[in-house]
Amino acid sequence: xxxxxxxxxxxxARFYRHTWRGSVISSFAVPFFTLLAMGGGLxxxxxxxxxxxxxxxxxxxxxxxxxxxxxxxxAGESTYxxxxxxxxxxxxxxxxxxxxxxPDLVNGLIGFLGIRLIFNLAVYAGIMVLLxxxxxxxxxxxxxxxxxxxxxxxxxxxxxCATLDDDRALSxxxxxxxxxxxxxxxxFFPVDQLxxxxxxxxxxxxxxxxxxxxxxAAGVPESPHFPWWVHTLVLVALAVxxxxxxxxxxxxxLHT
Numbered sequence: 001x002x003x004x005x006x007x008x009x010x011x012x013a014r015f016y017r018h019t020w021r022g023s024v025i026s027s028f029a030v031p032f033f034t035l036l037a038m039g040g041g042l043x044x045x046x047x048x049x050x051x052x053x054x055x056x057x058x059x060x061x062x063x064x065x066x067x068x069x070x071x072x073x074x075a076g077e078s079t080y081x082x083x084x085x086x087x088x089x090x091x092x093x094x095x096x097x098x099x100x101x102x103p104d105l106v107n108g109l110i111g112f113l114g115i116r117l118i119f120n121l122a123v124y125a126g127i128m129v130l131l132x133x134x135x136x137x138x139x140x141x142x143x144x145x146x147x148x149x150x151x152x153x154x155x156x157x158x159x160x161c162a163t164l165d166d167d168r169a170l171s172x173x174x175x176x177x178x179x180x181x182x183x184x185x186x187x188f189f190p191v192d193q194l195x196x197x198x199x200x201x202x203x204x205x206x207x208x209x210x211x212x213x214x215x216x217a218a219g220v221p222e223s224p225h226f227p228w229w230v231h232t233l234v235l236v237a238l239a240v241x242x243x244x245x246x247x248x249x250x251x252x253x254l255h256t
Contacts, residue, residue, distance in 0.1 A: 008108020062133035063142040067210035070150030078158040102250035149210025155242025162249035
C-alpha cells in the first residue's frame with residue numbers, strides 16, 4: 001500500500017480511537033447474544049430433531065455468522081460514511097487538498113476496514129470459543145475467509161455509493177438486498193433444504209460463497225460446496241473489480 005493510502009488508514013484509525021465505543025454493541029454484544037441464543041435455544045431444538053446433517057447446530061452457524069457479520073460491518077462502513085464524506089461532511093474533499101488522490105483515498109478506506117474486520121472478527125472467534133462452538137484453531141481459521149467476504153462487499157458498495165446524490169436508496173438496499181442475503185445464503189440452514197429451483201439463485205449470493213469458505217476453513221462437514229478456489233475466486237473478483245470501480249467513481253465524483 002502506497003504511503004498516501006497509509007496516511008488515510010492512519011487518519012481513520014485516529015478518528016476511530018475516539019468513536020470506537022459506539023460500535024461496541026454491534027461488534028461484540030450482538031455476536032455474543034446471537035450465538036448464545038442460537039446455541040442455547042434454537043440449537044438445542046435443531047440438534048434434538050433432524051439437525052443439519054453437518055454436526056452440532058451451533059458449530060454449523062458460528063462460522064457462517066462470522067462471514068455475515070463481516071458483510072454487515074463492511075456494508076455499514078461503505079454506505080452512509082461514503083455518502084457523508086462526499087455530500088455532507090465533505091471530509092473527502094478536504095483530504096484531496098493534500099497530496100492524497102482519490103485512489104489513495106479508496107485504498108486507505110478499504111485498508112482500514114480490513115484492519116477493523118480482522119480485529120472485530122478475531123474477537124468474534126474468541127466468543128465462539130468461549131461459547132464452545134468450536135476449538136481455537138478452526139475458529140481462527142474462519143477469520144480469513146470472513147475478512148475476504150467483508151472486503152468483497154465493501155469495494156463494490158463503496159463504488160456504488162460514490163455515485164449517489166442522497167441516501168434514499170440505502171434503506172432499500174439494506175432491507176431488500178443485504179437482509180435477504182443474510183437470511184437465505186445458507187447462514188442458518190443448508191441451501192439444499194431450499195426448493196431446487198431456488199438453489200441456483202443462492203449460488204449467486206457473495207455471502208453464500210463467504211459462508212461456504214468460512215465453514216470449510218472451520219472444518220464443518222460437507223463444506224465448502226464447490227472447490228475452495230471457486231468460492232475464493234468469486235470473492236477476490238468482486239473485491240478487485242469493486243476496488244477499480246470505486247477508484248474510478250471517486251475520481252469522477254470528487255473532481256467535478
